[in-house]
Amino acid sequence: MASAHRKFWGWGTEDQTATPDERALITKALGARFQTALPTPVAPPKVEEIVLPASRLSTPANLKRIATTDPRERLIHAYGKSFPDSVRMFQRHVPHPPDVVVYPESDADIAAALDWASSAGAAVVPFGGGSSVVGGVECDVGGSYKGVITIDLARLDRVLEIDRQSRAARIQAGTYGPALEAQLKPHGLTLRHFPQSFEFSTLGGWIATRSGGHYATLYTHIDDFVQSLRVVTPAGTIETRRLPGSGAGPQPERLFLGSEGIFGIITEAWMRVQDAPKFRASATAKFADFFAGARAARALGQAGLYPSNCRLIDAAEAAGTGAGDGSAALLVLGFEGADHPLDAWMARALELVRDHGGNVEQPKAPSAHREGAAGAWRNAFLRAPYYREVMVPLGLIVDTFETAITWDKFEGFHTTITSRMQDVLKRVTGKPGSVTCRFTHVYPDGPAPYFTFQALGRFEALIDQWRTIKEAANDLVISAGGTITHHHAVGRDHRSGYVRECPQLFADALRAAKSRLDPQGLLNPGVLIDPTDRSVGIRGAMAPS
């Protein structure tokens, strides 16, 4: 199986984890910070330690070749990669794994799996890299289904066609980030969509969740890179026309961008790709005040310069990753392109930064985004997913939530979220926690703030503690005017916010569309909208007691 060595309790493959040095550092830092002795960490789970319910489905002959009920496979596909996902694995608590995992090798295989689900009364959970942090791929679908089939697209992993003139490529949906870039590279092309999950997420997953890439401005989500789509639904296959632009009715691709698998399974897409960049300019700047940095980011976002990187990191978060001493917010600024030197762009950007009180540290080398403060932060950003499996067994609650908000509301929003979240962390855990913020993306009309919180919980109570905090965060973000998610998707964990954000009649229109494309409601029940049940809760049925 393609994902045989995938870690089921954390990020990456089983041979990848935090180094002993990183572990020692993390443990020491947490002990010092919370002024307490930390518990002896629970060891990572082994497959045989987790009791799984027997598979309820019997694979038909035509799918045996590509189906498995192997326990490790069921575990790998039971959860995504969120904090509570990791906690539940360390707690050995997996009551709702998929009954069967299918690895289709063609659209016909997917159609056959959907036919099987239809006749068996089983739900279907589409699975890309399984990197969801919002409960997007789990199989707790309620009692009205006779089983759950997870469809893992990992074998649909090829770049099928290249159109060099139009800079476009037809790519199968199960292609992982690195494999996608490796197949484009010989053509001098790159998609240049680098979410934090890049290594363990797929094109189809990016499209289904409106993933946010590394471009901080302009092409923030995957959306604008999608030229056309192919989607296999229970009612048949939809293929949109390859076009650079069109005004013919509502854009069909937009119904599937962010649809989280509820209408059908995206099997391939023509993607707009880029020439590999030849020119880079990067710089960092420090701001004594986070809001001054935000005003600089606003000026940069409104100037028509379109930096590829424009990440503002607050002082505490910068310090926490070794990119600062905690006295200043850090702005990481970059331009990249294949056509022309970017000096004029950077020069003007730095004028704007200085105009807003930024203290610019200009780098010397073209690889500067890998050095100095920016490099320290970048390294921490890439390593962070591996640290969770160190922190969870120590009882640390560590999670993030991300949003977007217009500039007029931003400062009040940030102040409210930060102080109210600190109250919640204290109330839930009895000790002060931390809430930090960075901008992942910057628009002319507002930033996408990304909050990280940490608090010391109790290992046995982590799920309940986390749920209380997460519900509070959802409520705060929506009450204060933000979006429930800028690029992590809705899944199950954001539904309490999504029902408040999404106009009811629009949700009804989506339900109506679903009733045509997936009339039995087989696909990913429980995420985004629920075709039958409008009640909402975060994994209400799933709390370990």
Added chain:
Amino acid sequence: MASAHRKFWGWGTEDQTATPDERALITKALGARFQTALPTPVAPPKVEEIVLPASRLSTPANLKRIATTDPRERLIHAYGKSFPDSVRMFQRHVPHPPDVVVYPESDADIAAALDWASSAGAAVVPFGGGSSVVGGVECDVGGSYKGVITIDLARLDRVLEIDRQSRAARIQAGTYGPALEAQLKPHGLTLRHFPQSFEFSTLGGWIATRSGGHYATLYTHIDDFVQSLRVVTPAGTIETRRLPGSGAGPQPERLFLGSEGIFGIITEAWMRVQDAPKFRASATAKFADFFAGARAARALGQAGLYPSNCRLIDAAEAAGTGAGDGSAALLVLGFEGADHPLDAWMARALELVRDHGGNVEQPKAPSAHREGAAGAWRNAFLRAPYYREVMVPLGLIVDTFETAITWDKFEGFHTTITSRMQDVLKRVTGKPGSVTCRFTHVYPDGPAPYFTFQALGRFEALIDQWRTIKEAANDLVISAGGTITHHHAVGRDHRSGYVRECPQLFADALRAAKSRLDPQGLLNPGVLIDPTDRSVGIRGAMAPS
């Protein structure tokens, strides 16, 4: 009434028309070109010359204040501004005007009008500026309705709120282009969306039809300027959340962008606006070969420079507007912005132009886009809508169609369209006609070619002749891989292409959404998708016999 002096047989108001000099020039040029004596032109119609069917609806008391059955009003709202619309007015042929025209002054008025339509069994046609060139506002809705109510949004014409920090404005949907800009100007802001129809089209119309503005790259359609929407549907009101970006499910605004009024009536939008530009750079270049110019446009579109103007005009079309001698294609290139001088941008763009064989004519003055070849072309572009009322009575068939196509297919596409359209013009009219092309917008993955055709028909037969040509154009564009419309919308005239372009299951999903938002199918029946009838034809029931 707000549109009392609007011309019902052509473009603009009744006091605006081609000058005597322009008339003489046009008549002389056409006579010379077609080597024939032109007929004596029919005079423009007067209201009293057109026999209208009696209004079938009786306005309820609560709407009398804002409703009218005045014949001139019914005529103004009977058609859009396409070639066949003008022909039918000159032919005094208006069998299906609206029964009543309503001018709502609030969302409540719209809800009341929809309630009336519902109880009266009447269809509702939303009307912005009425500048549709695709049959988007006409009232030939078939026999299953007891009447037609046109809802003209002209009294919802205000900018309601400004958020200077986020550069956004809340604007009522009936606001015309000039009024919109006039209300933004005191704040130093501008929407900078300038379709050719700008003077006589509205924000709501732009959104409902995915209008294309003057920006040749990046923000080509109105789409990306829409921050949030308010839509009154027969099932209730939808208001989306004001956000700079979001990844929460399919983007709700996208269901209404391009919906052509079939789901509801857009009443207001928060729009992303711009600082008024302070910096401009412009240039023109000549190319001996149109395809060489296209390759330059491709390079410009792929360079990450984002010119505001990048219009390539073929030699014949440039010559026809006084912008060239017919020996060379013309590229009109421009940059604009509010933040920084654009010399570095233009310098690199001109390198690319020269690399592709362009002969650059650099301008002297900052107002150069209003001078020289670019100025001549710009002037003709703005005057062209007024020339139709001169040409139609002479029997000239003059129309346009616009599309988009990926670069890999472009050259073959252009060759096929041009030669096959010339065949069709000759076959239909017995004389050679002309087919010219320009790019209105340029994407990294392909251009938006805009074709203009002219042929000498017979005044009495113009509708039949036009319909044959238009159907041929629809078929050619779709067969050769383009989109049926880049920014004119689908309306009724493009439906034969739209049903081939739009995946059937996506059209079904739209129908399902409509069944929820407009369960009685009151809104704009016959455009885009038809909720009941899947057969297609261009105004099949409307041909004058």
